[in-house]
Amino acid sequence: MLKRISALVLAGLTALAVTSCGSGSGGTTSASSGGGDSTVTMGFSQVGAESGWRTANTKSVQESAKTAGITLKFSDAQQKQENQIKAIRSFIQQRVDVIAFSPVVESGWDPVLKEAQNAKIPVILTDRAVDSKDTTLYKTFLGSDFIEEGKKAGQWLVEEYKDSTDKVNIVELQGTTGSAPANDRKAGFQEVIGADTKFQIVATQTGDFTRAKGKEVMEAFLKSTPDIDVLYAHNDDMGLGAIEAIEGAGKVPGKDIKIITVDAVKDGMQALADGKINFIVECSPLLGPQLMDLAKKVVKGEEVPARVVTEETTFTQDQAKQALPSRQY
């Protein structure tokens, strides 16, 4: 009996230790939300706080959990896969009802997803996909079609240069290496512009979805690559950092170098309205309400669609001016 009690105490302490792992490694923090039916507990592992999009996404998830009466255990992985794996293991130990996460990169998830499956805890992918062949490892994937976003960026460019036969030199700021949005936005864009050889990507590098990296990489592009016509940045933040670099080099963003970005967060939309960006493909971060709805259903054992695609649009400079006053994020 005494042995059994000691074992239980030890198991409890271990769970506690995992729960409070150091904040530097993306420790799990627990926030209980009020209101409604609070029988569902969700463990949510967020990528980090790398961009305006991410901040808006976190707010959407936290507020929607509160509204839905779901208790949210929220963990920030600081853009590190190992932190996300640790957080998911901690959620399993805490026996949450459902795990949701936005995978920082696409590969390497099968072992931890199998652990969740063995523990009979359903998993929902939100925002980003994994490349697991075994799709039974998660119940559904809620988020944007990143390939389509890349295609929309390419289609705008093709239209913009339809009357020109000159070569168009493009530099590309990629998102986090190995992440679904970086892979897919690149592929979709390439598929569209690849049909015409006048479009050439003359330099491409990751800016890790951050403003600081976007600026740093663009500064290097400007030094190493003469005659840049177009910048394609996989998100607004990198585009905004690049604008600083372009202005620092004495060039006019939006005119000397045309700029296409993805997201349509407020700062990006402001730069678009100001003429510094030429076109933005929207990627909505407001996934919280749909996520909570799906979570309640999977916990009840109800069928959910395997894929839920977010509705999105695109913005020109004039459209940005109109949309800005009511933009939520």
Ligand code: AHR
């Ligand atoms: O996964 C969505 C992407 O991640 C957003 O486009 C980007 O801003 C974020 O960091």
